[in-house]
Amino acid sequence: MTESIPDRLSALVSAFLADHDPRGDRLEFLRARFDAGLSWLHFPEGHGGLGVSRVFQPAVDAAFAAAGAPDNRPRKISVGLGMAAPTLLHHGNEAQRQRFLRPLWTGEEVWCQLFSEPGAGSDLAGLACRAVRDGDGWVVDGQKVWTSQAFGSRWGILLARTDPTVPKHRGLTFFACDMHAPGVEVRPLRQLTGETEFNEVFLTGVRLGDDLRLGEVGDGWAVARTTLMNERVSIGGGAIPREGGLIGVLAKTWRTRPDLRTPGAHDALLRAWVRAEAIRLTGQRVRQQLAAGEPGPEGSAVKLSYAAVAQEITGLELEILGEQGLRHDDWTLRMPGAVEFLDRSPTHRYLRAKGNSIEGGTSEILRNIVAERVLGLPAEPRRDLDLAWKDLAK
């Protein structure tokens, strides 16, 4: 009788923990866990995994956590885990995987994303950053924007144009950009909240070896699709309880401040509450679908709806607060920590929520995707697909 996968995994974890002290050297422990294939289970053996389904991951992670083992600070290295790693796995060569995956997973090397540009947001494939062959390497010139954690990153996943004379999707190439290379300059980008969550990255004559190219020359778009598809998968998020998140904050204000209540605000609050609950249940259903191995497109519904309701709730909160809603906490320029969404003033929430319908794909683009890929509606007539990039109106 064959052992079940969960049993086998459980045995592997136990054996590993018997051999490695979870309270010992953090990095040593993480490297060993990677080498044992217990990092990302669905990765192949030799690359931190065992080639089994990712549905078993939560149990393994839980077992390590229960033993007091260090984690790899997944929030801090989310670009690496969510985007760079699958891209390296699918499009990197063996040397690249060996070079990059382990320090990526252990967090020794942080990755950032160098995709968007001032002139290429929704239309990412229209980007202008150039990479020109130079001997056995490349020279990169251009400007990237909306890069989180560019300051602490060792590597960046970079999409650059290597051939402007062909249609836009065909002239791109994908690189791992050395963020320590001369000519890489990072500048914080201030947003309407006053903070800087993101950066601009200026690339001026940056030399990259050809060994940093991922995938074939001109194949950058296909490589980037892998990256972006994995970004979308990771956005779903975990289970939240009723009144988790923004609606809970507003509900609490409502309960504790009877002086602020008005009949009109009451109905608006209830509408938002109902909508937030509908989104929560939809998220629950999405996770059940994933767990059942039947992922559905409803994650897109959650992202669209969440952006709208977050804006609705935070706007309503200010109106309910009245005089207090006119006051901000602090306009000082600073780099925010991980999650300050609920700790800052209501005005900060209101402003920050405006980004929800822009970042990670605007709501407009997402509606296009739903209409075409989910509903099967025909694409608009397009002129930009066949023209050489250099001839496109910009």
Next chain:
Amino acid sequence: MTESIPDRLSALVSAFLADHDPRGDRLEFLRARFDAGLSWLHFPEGHGGLGVSRVFQPAVDAAFAAAGAPDNRPRKISVGLGMAAPTLLHHGNEAQRQRFLRPLWTGEEVWCQLFSEPGAGSDLAGLACRAVRDGDGWVVDGQKVWTSQAFGSRWGILLARTDPTVPKHRGLTFFACDMHAPGVEVRPLRQLTGETEFNEVFLTGVRLGDDLRLGEVGDGWAVARTTLMNERVSIGGGAIPREGGLIGVLAKTWRTRPDLRTPGAHDALLRAWVRAEAIRLTGQRVRQQLAAGEPGPEGSAVKLSYAAVAQEITGLELEILGEQGLRHDDWTLRMPGAVEFLDRSPTHRYLRAKGNSIEGGTSEILRNIVAERVLGLPAEPRRDLDLAWKDLAK
């Protein structure tokens, strides 16, 4: 010192009334008024007018009404007055104006509109109804739809395709269609309210003399634009008091039925009330602009908003009514009278209001027009303007 126009008009009306008994034969009186140039003042002399601005029209009409003179039942002949007449004036030849304008204005000959087709609604210029040269006349075959009063009409303004081999806007020709001609068949079209306000008109081998052609062959689109522009002008409507129309009906229900009130419905009612009042004031401003000789595009705002608020109010009314909102008055197929909007059941209002965002140009098309003509936003890329009509995807 020259006499002012109002004084001169007032004198003309007095003189006319001295010569013609307003209580005498109705038609004789109306014909004489036409011949005196006191019908539509802005029309040229000889065609029922005096070539003066239409701002003087209300005073003249009021003077006739005060004297107890018969009117030409303008509501019944609105297609003739609003659409056919300006088209005849601008594009008809002298013989056509002489033939058609007087009986049109007196109401002796009612006109209907033969533009829309099942396959050509928003895209009117894509219509398929064919008119083929046959000796010194034309033979028309096709189907028209959404024709009001087709049954009582003597003439129809007809847009037909005379050349399918050129781009769609260039192959159209405009006719006055003899509704008594053999091959004209009118069928009532039932709508979701159960009634038939409109008709389908089937044209099968209908022979029309070339003297019924308005404008040049192939110039039909330019002619139709005159027609449609005049339709748009006439949509503005007159002054309404606060709580005139649908919101007044709902407000009355609210005041008289305290048992139906809920807090949520109260805020929804107030939102609708505010919106209705905003529309009313905007309409007032549009009329003031017109009176000042500076017409603005805000009439389009009123049409768009009115359709939305009418649907909102009638939907809310049913919800407030609860049990009564589940009951309809009558599903019998019948042809409604002029204005039954406020006399029928609330369910009828709810259903009929669905037409407000479709008839006279859908709200979608109207938003396009606002975006392009008012805001100056660029047109979408189009493929249908240069292809021969016969080669268009349908």
Next chain:
Amino acid sequence: MTSTDLLYSDVDVELRAGLRAMLGARSAWPDVLRRTETAETADPALWHTLATEMELAGLAVPEEFGGAAAGFHQTAVVLEELGRAVAPVPYLSSAVIATAALLASRDAELLAVVASGEKQAALAVPFSSGPAAPPHTVHADGSVLTGTVRAVAGGLTADVLLVPTAGGLFAVSAAEAVREPVVSLDQTRPLADLSFSGAYGRLLARGDAAAEVVVTALVTGAALLASEQVGVAQWCLDTTVEYVRERHQFGRPIGSFQAVKHRLADVWVEVAQARAVARHAAVCAGAGGWEAVVAASLAQAYCGPVAVLAAETCVQLHGGVGFTWEHPAHLYLKRAKSSAIGLGTADRHRAALAAMVDLPPA
């Protein structure tokens, strides 16, 4: 609160396929439309097939009472399909609302005949009732009932009427009532005004128990109606998507215009969410308890407006043709709008939620 299972089981999928095929063959929309103009607005043959042959009347009823013991979450699948077909059968009123009342009042005998589909039952309250029980309009003098109830769903064809009075809940033979058909907005769900003048009633429950039976029935109805609304909304979305893919204007399918695409994407989002909410309500309705009441009000606060949005969008994006009698869109519009009033408007359910989740009014 553990997470409810919001997915469809294999049995659900099979049930759905069978029903859809049957309804397509037996009650396609032209049949439904034609029937709205006849005297017999409900379809007795279709009911017989559904209730008796397919044995769906007792789907949620335990085996001891002759039911299939499948639970309300499976009844919900039936309602999705009936909504999708705007089927003129009193399934919601008999197999859900009246059945829930009989389950709550533990009337084995009546439950068995209703679960078998042999007889139809209807709770004699206005269809607009909810989420609170409506005021009593029938008076019981011992077991003799007098009074009137307006706009009762399923009241026209029910064999047994379950009549709430201050003196308790009574089962009354329909033969003892005068039934006046209502000219209803939604002719596919016939309503009737019922009058009793000295009708004999058999007492099912009295006092607080009777009140609780009525509330349980209304809550179950509200929870399950949400699935019907999802079915209505899904049909409207699917039909509109199909239409805008085919309909050409300006030389291209109107579904390629971005404003149309975005509007339908928004409807899809709403329907996707309504489905999660309706599934949650159906599962909770089976489990009972406090969360069933919350979930039912949540479902009516959310799903009713979604069905109306989908139906109104369907009419609008069909343009002129959606405004005609000959196109089925209006059947769905009328069903959606009257269902949004049925068993309590979203507004009233929001107010009920406010009380339940401690968000007090001003």
Next chain:
Amino acid sequence: MTSTDLLYSDVDVELRAGLRAMLGARSAWPDVLRRTETAETADPALWHTLATEMELAGLAVPEEFGGAAAGFHQTAVVLEELGRAVAPVPYLSSAVIATAALLASRDAELLAVVASGEKQAALAVPFSSGPAAPPHTVHADGSVLTGTVRAVAGGLTADVLLVPTAGGLFAVSAAEAVREPVVSLDQTRPLADLSFSGAYGRLLARGDAAAEVVVTALVTGAALLASEQVGVAQWCLDTTVEYVRERHQFGRPIGSFQAVKHRLADVWVEVAQARAVARHAAVCAGAGGWEAVVAASLAQAYCGPVAVLAAETCVQLHGGVGFTWEHPAHLYLKRAKSSAIGLGTADRHRAALAAMVDLPPA
């Protein structure tokens, strides 16, 4: 009720052109943005030009008090332009609200110095007050005032504070108050927390008269704020239209995408209607009486949300760049949102309207 004249006169048009040119030269958005990060968030030089050189502080004040006697409907044009420029000057607080209070209390002397622009005045109430007068938080012992008022618009730079108390409305020299600047959402309209501890006040009105003065001032402010909101909304619309015409993605201007076009068409509709509503309120504010109160609440119920919609649309359709500090969109977003709270939220004004037009709550 005769129809109010909702058009702009030739004088209005001229006034607008002059103001727009001046503001463009003296207070372009980079200047405004820079100033939000300085200690002096209001612009004293700009105020001097506006109030004194252009003689606009007394625009609505009769000649007998040294004003231009042009009426509030012309003041509204000034506010449209100040809104359009998110100009950091206390025009609304001094030349409208405080001036309306002084007009109502018929204080000739103070009116004259305020109308001349020589001194700024501010009504010491929270900017969020309205449509009803706020509770008194300052106590008057004879003419000695003690207490605190939070978030007073124009309070930071006013020379004279008009302080409502239960004992009447007092004029207080700003030197007698402790003024704490508020870190406000809208840094272009500085707010201040004011504290009085034994400040001397000169009585302007007492009892019912004092209460009426405050209400008149708040009503006038609400009516005129609507024009500022129209100015904000129009800038947002114009700027977004310009941007989407220039910004290319997918090889075409994003303004050629139908979803963008329709969204902007909808904003245009709202702004067109807000303009009619705001004009009506401004004309009525000059005429006074019952309709002035109705029109002011209507204006805040409608125009506040329109400015927020326009500003939020502006941010969204600018995409990432609209989310940055370096683009002016956020100045307008912050002004729009705080103005929607200022002088009473739309919600509170709807409730006020309900009472005025006999649409009682449940």
